[in-house]
Structures are given as structure tokens and as C-alpha cells.
Amino acid sequence: MSPPALTVTDLTMSYGELRAVDGVSFEVAEGEFVGILGPNGAGKTTTLEIAEGLREPDSGTVRLLGESPWPRNLALLPRIGVQLQASAFFEKLTAREQLETFGALYGVGSARVDEMLDLVGLSDKAGTPEAKLSGGQRQRLSIACALVHDPDVVFLDEPTAALDPQARRNLWDVLREIQARGKTIVYTTHYLDEAEVLCDRVAIMDQGRILAMDTPARLVRDLDAATHVTLERGALPADDARALPGADGVTQDEVSLTIATRAPAPLLTALAERGTLDGLQVRTATLEDVFLHLTGREYRA
Amino acid sequence: MTVTEERERTRPRPATVSGSSSFRALSVAMFKGFVRDKATLFFTFLFPLMFLLIFGLIFGNQGASKTEVGVVGEGQVIQALERSEAVELKRMDSAEAAEQQVRSGDLPAFVAQDGTDVTLRFAASDRTRAGTVYGIVRGVVDRVNVAATGQPPRFELDSAQVEDSSLKPIQYLAPGLMSWAVSIAAVFGAALTFVNWRKKQVLRRLRLAPVWPLTVLGSRLVVSLGVALLQFGVFVGIALLPVFGLQLSGQWWLAVPLLLLGTLAFFSVGMLIGALCKTEESANGASNLVVLPMAFLSGAFFPTDLMPQWLQNAAQVLPMRHLNEGMLDVMVRGEGVDALAVPALVLVAFTAVLGLLAAKLFRWED
Ligand SMILES: Nc1ncnc2c1ncn2[C@@H]1O[C@H](COP(=O)(O)OP(=O)(O)OP(=O)(O)O)[C@@H](O)[C@H]1O
Numbered sequence: 001m002s003p004p005a006l007t008v009t010d011l012t013m014s015y016g017e018l019r020a021v022d023g024v025s026f027e028v029a030e031g032e033f034v035g036i037l038g039p040n041g042a043g044k045t046t047t048l049e050i051a052e053g054l055r056e057p058d059s060g061t062v063r064l065l066g067e068s069p070w071p072r073n074l075a076l077l078p079r080i081g082v083q084l085q086a087s088a089f090f091e092k093l094t095a096r097e098q099l100e101t102f103g104a105l106y107g108v109g110s111a112r113v114d115e116m117l118d119l120v121g122l123s124d125k126a127g128t129p130e131a132k133l134s135g136g137q138r139q140r141l142s143i144a145c146a147l148v149h150d151p152d153v154v155f156l157d158e159p160t161a162a163l164d165p166q167a168r169r170n171l172w173d174v175l176r177e178i179q180a181r182g183k184t185i186v187y188t189t190h191y192l193d194e195a196e197v198l199c200d201r202v203a204i205m206d207q208g209r210i211l212a213m214d215t216p217a218r219l220v221r222d223l224d225a226a227t228h229v230t231l232e233r234g235a236l237p238a239d240d241a242r243a244l245p246g247a248d249g250v251t252q253d254e255v256s257l258t259i260a261t262r263a264p265a266p267l268l269t270a271l272a273e274r275g276t277l278d279g280l281q282v283r284t285a286t287l288e289d290v291f292l293h294l295t296g297r298e299y300r301a
Numbered sequence: 302m303t304v305t306e307e308r309e310r311t312r313p314r315p316a317t318v319s320g321s322s323s324f325r326a327l328s329v330a331m332f333k334g335f336v337r338d339k340a341t342l343f344f345t346f347l348f349p350l351m352f353l354l355i356f357g358l359i360f361g362n363q364g365a366s367k368t369e370v371g372v373v374g375e376g377q378v379i380q381a382l383e384r385s386e387a388v389e390l391k392r393m394d395s396a397e398a399a400e401q402q403v404r405s406g407d408l409p410a411f412v413a414q415d416g417t418d419v420t421l422r423f424a425a426s427d428r429t430r431a432g433t434v435y436g437i438v439r440g441v442v443d444r445v446n447v448a449a450t451g452q453p454p455r456f457e458l459d460s461a462q463v464e465d466s467s468l469k470p471i472q473y474l475a476p477g478l479m480s481w482a483v484s485i486a487a488v489f490g491a492a493l494t495f496v497n498w499r500k501k502q503v504l505r506r507l508r509l510a511p512v513w514p515l516t517v518l519g520s521r522l523v524v525s526l527g528v529a530l531l532q533f534g535v536f537v538g539i540a541l542l543p544v545f546g547l548q549l550s551g552q553w554w555l556a557v558p559l560l561l562l563g564t565l566a567f568f569s570v571g572m573l574i575g576a577l578c579k580t581e582e583s584a585n586g587a588s589n590l591v592v593l594p595m596a597f598l599s600g601a602f603f604p605t606d607l608m609p610q611w612l613q614n615a616a617q618v619l620p621m622r623h624l625n626e627g628m629l630d631v632m633v634r635g636e637g638v639d640a641l642a643v644p645a646l647v648l649v650a651f652t653a654v655l656g657l658l659a660a661k662l663f664r665w666e667d
């Protein structure tokens with residue numbers, strides 16, 4: 001095993017009274033794709049910025065590619081790529097010129113600039129001033145600027161915020177492609193479903209702490225949560241539903257009847273035999289349930 | 302792990318990105334940002350030129366305007382007066398008509414000659430001009446008298462104005478307004494750039510790129526120096542036009558290195574403001590607060606001798622004061638490189654002090 005690309009140990013960071021980061025430790029292996037999830041103010045950006053070397057933690061250590069990123073480590077900088085949560089651009093430059101300028105800081109030529117514009121789907125906006133791009137286009141440009149020098153470790157702070165569904169999917173492809181080339185990615189997001197499909201592992205963060213960190217599948221499985229089968233109300237009397245094999249509990253509201261089960265197979269078979277599959281929905285546990293379980297609060301991104 | 306082995310190996314990188322490539326790219330980016338901002342272009346070039354035009358119009362004719370005097374009759378005195386070219390003569394038909402015009406204030410005085418009788422009548426309400434006319438006519442009459450005796454004059458008065466005879470207002474205004482223009486561009490340019498970069502997180506982003514802070518600073522400074530050179534070219538070029546009539550003295554080009562030193566000093570002022578202010582509005586206000594009083598106290602618009610002595614002394618701490626003085630010396634007073642020693646030293650020292658202070662107060666983010 002190669003040494004981890006990133007190790008953070010016991011990070012704490014306070015803004016006055018507020019503990020923005022409160023004892024955070026985790027490791028990211030080389031080539032791994034890790035997501036940090038959590039609601040607004042959870043401390044994701046602060047954690048990321050400490051890892052990048054933008055902020056000095058109050059206590060704790062960071063090893064990034066075997067080195068300390070703080071104080072400013074010039075040898076490390078060419079090997080990391082960062083997209084800040086608020087995009088940072090030079091004034092009055094076009095999309096292409098922004099990329100060229102950032103590229104030149106890393107000694108990257110203009111062929112690579114075209115490649116990057118193409119990668120994020122901005123080739124036709126190359127000559128547009130940055131200020132005239134849409135929010136999502138600006139976001140994509142900011143991501144391109146983070147990737148222009150082909151860094152080994154990529155930090156992205158909410159890269160998919162403000163993107164339309166199409167652009168989001170495209171970005172997923174870009175990120176998967178980068179990972180396939182052996183790069184390490186650490187990113188934050190509010191979209192639990194997105195993290196579930198993209199990430200090797202996710203860290204769930206709330207109030208400055210990491211509550212759990214594992215593969216999405218294992219987090220969900222460890223939750224040992226029931227599967228919920230929902231039928232149209234009236235398709236089946238509630239008492240009949242309670243008697244079905246595998247049914248653990250039944251709840252009803254005005255429009256639907258929901259059966260909780262830990263053995264969905266016999267339950268679904270029984271429902272099929274009774275011919276009551278109309279409008280049937282099966283919902284298994286997701287990261288949202290994990291979040292609810294960990295924090296006792298509904299997840300609101 | 303087979304996957305790991307198949308992965309693209311980290312490609313070799315240049316040990317350090319060449320500083321000059323970063324420097325060039327950043328300078329180009331900032332220069333583009335400068336020329337694409339119409340408001341900045343206006344305040345850098347047109348705004349000071351407007352003042353050149355306005356001040357040129359206000360002060361422009363002052364040297365040329367001569368006092369007009371009415372004349373009645375003929376004779377040696379009147380001919381001598383005409384040859385002296387000290388006053389403009391207005392022919393009148395009769396002494397009554399001339400006196401009427403003097404009374405009504407259209408003319409300050411009139412001279413009438415009838416044989417050997419010369420009369421001068423003036424309006425006491427305009428003492429200054431009356432005094433001038435009296436002096437001129439008195440002088441002419443005396444000279445004609447001496448000539449009439451056939452004797453050479455015993456005392457010879459040699460008089461000339463202290464300034465180079467070409468020191469018309471434009472000679473003074475062009476260097477002064479140029480220092481002011483350069484200070485606007487450099488102070489506002491530096492202050493607003495740093496505030497804007499901090500606010501828009503460009504500084505944080507640059508902090509994550511392998512560039513030295515000095516490279517970033519230097520690239521902005523180079524743009525300011527380039528802009529100052531452009532301003533010099535445009536300003537001198539326009540002031541040389543016949544309408545303005547600037548006349549440069551021999552070693553005028555010595556003003557260029559001095560102007561660059563002045564730009565350094567103004568840039569350091571801008572850096573300090575940029576380090577202290579959080580918003581563009583406050584940086585704008587602070588720059589205004591510095592530049593305009595500095596321009597007045599440094600004699601960019603009018604000569605400092607009009608100010609009380611203590612104020613003149615206080616103005617010695619201002620970099621523009623010395624830049625102005627040095628530029629006047631080499632551009633219009635015909636002095637050489639020696640005249641630059643003191644201004645250059647002061648500007649360098651000023652830059653060093655403020656630059657260090659700004660570096661100390663510098664913040665990457667709020
Ligand atoms: N510069 C700062 N000064 C004071 N408090 C700050 C600062 N930056 C962040 N905080 C506080 O620290 C906490 C964590 O902020 P952080 O930006 O890390 O959250 P986040 O998880 O990235 O949130 P979001 O999802 O909204 O981006 C928040 O409560 C925030 O108010």
C-alpha cells in the first residue's frame with residue numbers, strides 16, 4: 001500500500017466561541033474519491049481549507065502527499081488543485097484568458113487550456129468575459145482552473161452546486177475520469193444521492209465533527225434500517241397489511257399506506273399474489289436515513 | 302494492486318515553474334484588466350487632460366493680454382509708445398470721446414499728444430492698470446526727452462523677468478498635471494487592485510499557486526510603470542501641440558526616470574491603502590483623500606509660493622512635491638541630472654518606508 005495522500009489528525013479550529021472544526025481526523029488513500037457531507041456551517045469548507053494549507057488549525061496536524069501544507073509550501077502547490085467555494089477570478093478576462101493565466105502560473109501551455117475548456121463544456125464560451133458567464137458556467141470554469149495543471153490531489157468545494165442536471169452529470173463524468181487516471185479527489189457536497197454514486201467513501205459531518213466515515217453502501221447497511229413499501233391507500237386494509245409475511249409495521253396517511261419490513265422478498269411476493277401492486281413504491285434506506293440516524297435531525301441541504 | 306500499477310505515473314514536472322512565465326502571464330492579465338476598464342482609462346488619461354484644457358484656457362492668455370490705451374493725435378511720444386509694444390493702442394478721434402471711454406471703464410487710460418504737449422488721463426478706479434500705464438508712458442516720455450537732447454543716456458537700466466521668458470502657464474501646468482495624473486493611476490490602481498483581489502479571493506487562489514508574492518506584486522507594479530510611461534507620452538505629446546505650446550528644455554527626457562520613481566512612491570501609497578481598506582468604496586475614498594490634497598500642496602495646479610511658508614514646509618514630506626520640482630527642473634527650467642539627486646533620493650526613501658509598512662500590514666484575506 002502506498003502511503004495515504006492526505007492524513008488529518010485531531011484538527012480543531014475556532015472562530016471566537018464557535019468551534020467550526022472540533023477534533024477531526026481522517027485519511028484519504030492515494031487514488032481515492034472521498035466526499036464530505038453535511039449541512040450549512042458543518043465545518044466542511046474550514047476542514048478542506050486547513051487540509052489545503054490555506055488556514056492554520058488551532059491544533060492538529062495535516063500531512064498532504066507526505067508534507068505539511070502549512071506554512072505555505074511551494075513544493076507542494078503544483079501537485080494540488082483547488083476550487084474554492086467562492087470562485088476567484090481576475091477582473092475583465094475571458095474564460096480562456098482566466099485559464100491561460102492560471103495555467104501559466106504552473107507552466108502549462110495553451111493546448112492544455114483548450115483541452116480543459118472542452119472538458120468542462122465551455123469551448124463555445126472561451127471568448128466570453130468571466131463576468132458574463134452564468135453561475136453554473138462560472139463554476140465549471142473555476143473547476144477547470146483547479147484542474148488545469150493536472151494535479152495529483154484535487155480539492156473541490158461544492159463543485160456541483162449551481163449546476164443544472166445535465167452539467168452535473170457531465171461533471172460526474174469528468175470527476176470519474178480524473179479518478180480513473182489515479183488522482184485523489186476530496187470534495188464537499190450537499191447532495192447525498194450524488195455522494196452515494198460518486199464516492200468511494202463519504203464522511204458525514206455536523207457541527208464540526210465527523211460522525212461517520214465509510215463507503216456509502218456500508219453506512220447504509222450498518223444502519224440496519226427497514227425497507228419501506230408504499231401502496232395507494234385503500235389498495236389493502238391496514239389489518240390485512242399487518243398480517244402479511246415480513247411486515248414489521250404499518251402506517252397510513254390520507255393518500256398512502258406504508259409497510260416497514262426487514263424481509264422485503266416474502267412481503268413483495270405476498271403482495272404480488274394478492275394482485276395489489278398498483279402504484280407500489282419500494283424505498284430502501286439512503287444516506288439521508290444515515291444522517292437522520294446520526295444526528296437525530298432530518299437532513300436539509 | 303493491479304489497478305495502482307496501471308495508473309499513470311506522476312509525470313515529471315519542472316522543479317519550479319519559471320518565475321518569468323508567471324510574471325509575464327500575470328502582467329498581461331493585469332494589463333488587459335486595465336485597458337478593458339473604461340472608467341479607469343477615463344481617470345487615467347482623459348480626466349487629467351480635461352484639466353489641462355481647463356487650466357490652459359483659464360491661464361493661457363494671461364501672458365499675452367496687453368493693456369489697451371486710447372491715443373489721440375500724433376507725435377514722437379505716440380510713435381515711441383507704439384514701437385515699445387508694451388501697450389495696445391486704440392486710435393480715437395477726439396480727447397472728449399477718449400475721456401468718455403475712460404470714464405465708463407472701457408479703457409484704463411488715454412494719451413493725447415499735441416505738438417510737445419503730452420496728456421495722460423487715467424481712471425483711478427483701476428489703480429493697478431493705471432499705475433502700469435503711467436509707468437510705461439512716463440518711461441517713454443523720458444526716453445524721448447533724452448533722445449531729444451542728443452546726449453547718450455548716462456544710466457542704463459537692464460531689466461528682464463526672472464523666469465525663462467518662455468515660462469508661460471503651460472510650462473508650469475504640464476509637468477504638474479502630469480504628476481497628478483500619474484499619482485491618480487498609481488494610487489488608485491494599486492489600492493483598488495489589492496482590495497478587489499482580496500474581496501474576490503484572487504489572493505487566496507494565488508496563494509495556492511506556486512508563485513512568489515513578489516512576483517504577484519511586481520507584475521502589478523510593472524503595469525503601473527507602463528501606464529505612467531503612456532501617460533507621459535500622451536501628456537507631453539498633447540501639451541506640445543501649438544494650442545498649448547509647451548516648450549521642452551534640453552534634457553527633458555531626464556523626467557522619465559524620475560517619473561518612474563514617483564510612480565513607485567505613489568504605488569506604495571496605494572499598497573498601504575489597499576492593505577488597510579476592506580472595501581473598494583473605502584479604498585476609493587481614502588485614495589481621493591490622499592491624492593487631491595497632495596496635488597494641491599505639491600503645486601500640481603498652481604505654484605506653491607502662493608501658500609504660507611509653514612504649509613510649504615509641511616508639503617516637503619509629499620512625494621509629489623519632489624517629483625514636481627524635479628520634473629519642472631529638467632523639463633522646462635533647463636537643468637540637468639544634478640537637479641534630480643534630491644527628488645530621486647526622497648522618492649526612493651519614501652517608497653522604502655511606505656512599502657515596508659504596507660508589507661507589514663498586508664493580509665491575504667479578511
Ligand atoms: N472567517 C470566518 N469567521 C468566522 N466564522 C466563520 C468563518 N468561516 C466560517 N465560519 C463559521 O464556521 C462554521 C463552519 O463554516 P464552514 O464554512 O466550514 O461550513 P461549511 O460546512 O462549509 O458550510 P456550507 O455548506 O454553508 O459551505 C460556520 O458556522 C461559520 O459561520
Ligand SMILES: [Mg+2]
Nearest residue numbers: 044045085157
Ligand atoms: Mg462550505
